[in-house]
Amino acid sequence: MKIAILETGAPPAPLVARFGGYPDMFRRLLGSECVAASYDVTLQDFPADPSDHGAYLITGSAAGVYDDLPWIPRLKAFLTEAKGQARLVGICFGHQIMAETFGGRVAKSEKGWGVGLQEYEVFERASWMDGAERVAVPVSHQDQVIERPPHSNILAGSDFCDIGFLAYQDQPAISFQFHPEFEPDYAAALIDFRRERLDDADAAIASLRRPNDSQRIARWIRGFIDGS
Secondary structure, three states: OEEEEEEEEOOHHHHHHHHHOOOHHHHHHHHHEEEEEEEHHOOOOOOHHHOOOOOOEEEOOOOOOOOOOHHOOOOOHHHHHHOOEEEEEEEEEHHHHHHHHHOOOOEEOOOOEEEEEEEEEEEOOOOOOOOOOOOEEEEOOOOEEOOOOOOEEEEEOOOOOOEEEEEEEOOOOEEEEOOOOOOHHHHHHHHHHHHOOOOOOHHHHHHHHOOHHHHHHHHHHHHHOOOO
16 A cells, blocks of 8 residues: 655755655655655645545654644644544654544653654554564654543653554554654754754764664554555
8 A cells, every 4th residue: 555645844944955855755764656645734735535545644844733823723634534544654743643633632841852863662562563672763853742642552652752652543543753764864964953952962963873773663654554
């Protein structure tokens, strides 16, 4: 099955020329053959009907789910309509907007920014996952899901982010707080771009030199959308 991307934001403009937009990153992560289409929902570009595609991936964004932006209520309405009709995958903001839509709660974390490579402990495994006990994946976020939605399980978390990976029991849907699509060079460039807002940016950049599990997460996402 192919997946359609719901684009909820874009990298900072100076980085787009080097790394492309989020759809480009997900095509590199998942394989271009896995991506059916992309829709910039910030411009009110939505599929005509959720049944147009069998799976949707909701990207990260500089926006917060609580921001007063006209496309956010429409995205929530689309996800509500898509529930049970299509497989859903949320990444960072996508993780958060899915949680808010389906009954959870999101807030800006008192812990501040999460950046660099962070490790998550795997608590539960779905059939499309392998036996990894921990995964290390780039992150970039201030907001977190602080109350999981009903009918969801926490599959992985960390000391910094308790609810890092959700799977829903009442629909085919999963979401991740981390960014498997962020290649180390892009994640480092993003940290450098935001350096004035971050504590210890150099340590976060250095962490990205360690091995990461982004390709493992890509296999999990492909397995999920294929119904494995």
